[in-house]
Amino acid sequence: MAQKSNMGAASGLGRVLARSGVVVAGYLVYVGAVAGLPLDERANEDAWSPQARAGMGVWREQACTGCHSIYGLGGHTGPDLTNAWSRMGEEYIRTVLREGVRAMPAFELSESEVQSLLALLAETDGTGVYPPPSNFAPVFGVGR
């Protein structure tokens, strides 16, 4: 009886390990897919300049996601900034960063940091439209 119980436990152990291996393998396949599959043609990867990349650094250092989102991912206090570049324009964004507006405080950023953020917003703007212009918009994204 005890031997049967031990065999059952060993069999259970083997299955747990085998199934855990399947999940980890599946995870690795997906990581490969996420990192390697070609993006939708709206996202021109070559257009991602070093300045925009630096802008992402400023975005994170200043914790912009506390209030703002891109493609709806982030905070809810301020507007989504996916298309801030085309909807608000460079001058408005500069003024808001310098002087603040409503619940947004003024930020003391250097000119190069402001330029980086503007580059980030300009290049993000080219990758699609968010929020969608209609509740009947194409399901998988709207190009500009």
Next chain:
Amino acid sequence: MSGTMKRAFGRGGLLLAGLPIACLLGVVAVGLVVGVKAAFPEWMMDLLPMQVLQPLHAFMGVAFVLCGLASGVVIALRRECGGFRGDGLVAPAMFVFVVGSGAAIVLGRGSGVEYIGWPVGMSVFLGLVFLGLAGAVLSRLSALSARTPEGAWLLVIGLVLVAMGLGERSAEIIARPDLTRSLTIEWHALDTFFAGWNAALYGLGMVAIMRPGDQGRRLRGRWLFVLAVFCLLSTFSHHHYMSAQPSVLKWIALTASMLAAVSFARHVWAIAMSWSRHRGGPPERAFFIAAEVWTLVAVGTGILLAVPQLNIWLHGTTAIVSHSMGSMIGVNVMIVMGTLVRYGCPCDAVLAQQMIRRVRWTGVTLVLVCVNLVLAGGVEGVLRVDRTFQEWDPAVRQWLSPLPVLGVLLGLTLTSMCVGVWRSLRTGEQPERRAARAAIEIKPVRMSERVPVGAGTGQ
């Protein structure tokens, strides 16, 4: 007090139980301020900036789950399998993580990304702690899988996925690829991280509700398992249908999200079948029943929100916040608290009634908060289509004006639950009561359900 905790949970018991409860109280405190700021964003702008509050609130919530999971694994392994080498280091390590990361976020030295707002170095530290826990569970796997094969494998794979999700997110923060790729990796990593902690918590709950002599649910059949793995790993793309991520991932995510309906239907069936048996019993039962019901709500709303046209309408609004709040408070909090009560509280009918009341009131106030967030999110979804933020924001803030009051109510019920659990833990479980507890079955297993491990899996 520490003697009682030590008897129940072993060395460092005070920190094992106290850390998750302290984190939950921290979430409540910061959440109350965030609730007021959601309705009145300009209130105390300089003293309480959302730049700090929002990441701190999210961090405290994540820290609660991670500390609760780590503590639960240590406690369960000590009580069920005699512990493991180095188990006394886990609680101090989590304490260092909470204090260090919290200070970094308050001082503006966090990573600046959602949910994983602590510095990248802390992720490495945390990942090692969870890999260590996974190793500890593996070393006791035969004992655990003899009791509950499904619980054991969920625990192992969940702990491993937590570490992998952390690794992937950290790699993205360091490498900083282009925006769309970054968004895709962000959600893949976060979904892996969340799926990991949920899987591990469900596994922990299954270990905790087992009585001596019980044979837990066997491992699922091969095809059901493949379906579960597929859904677990591939639903992340439904978080941003509108971005330019690879189209094939969106289609796979849509398919996987809709297939979750199978899990939903099975869960409804399981609850319906076991409902009549959900009466009386030990104090932890209220927490695990709440976790069952909120799992149903979380899966159901998750499927609805993944429907593309609904997703377009509600994505990025407060309606999504209600989905994650319901999951974290209704499922994660309940499993962690239920596990602490299971292993550390006296088993008597008066305490069970008290816990039922506290869990019920928490559930009621959580529903009210979620309804408010869904309504405000719905209004935002409608108005934002053809209006600017400046035009629709005041209307949405009006819809959110009940949130500070409802948030206070939710905060009070959660605090009351924490206080109730803490007081009961201080009373402790006496040895004679521990023996009496073994006689009470939380889920009676009928003879027909006692299937040998592996039988009927087609292998």
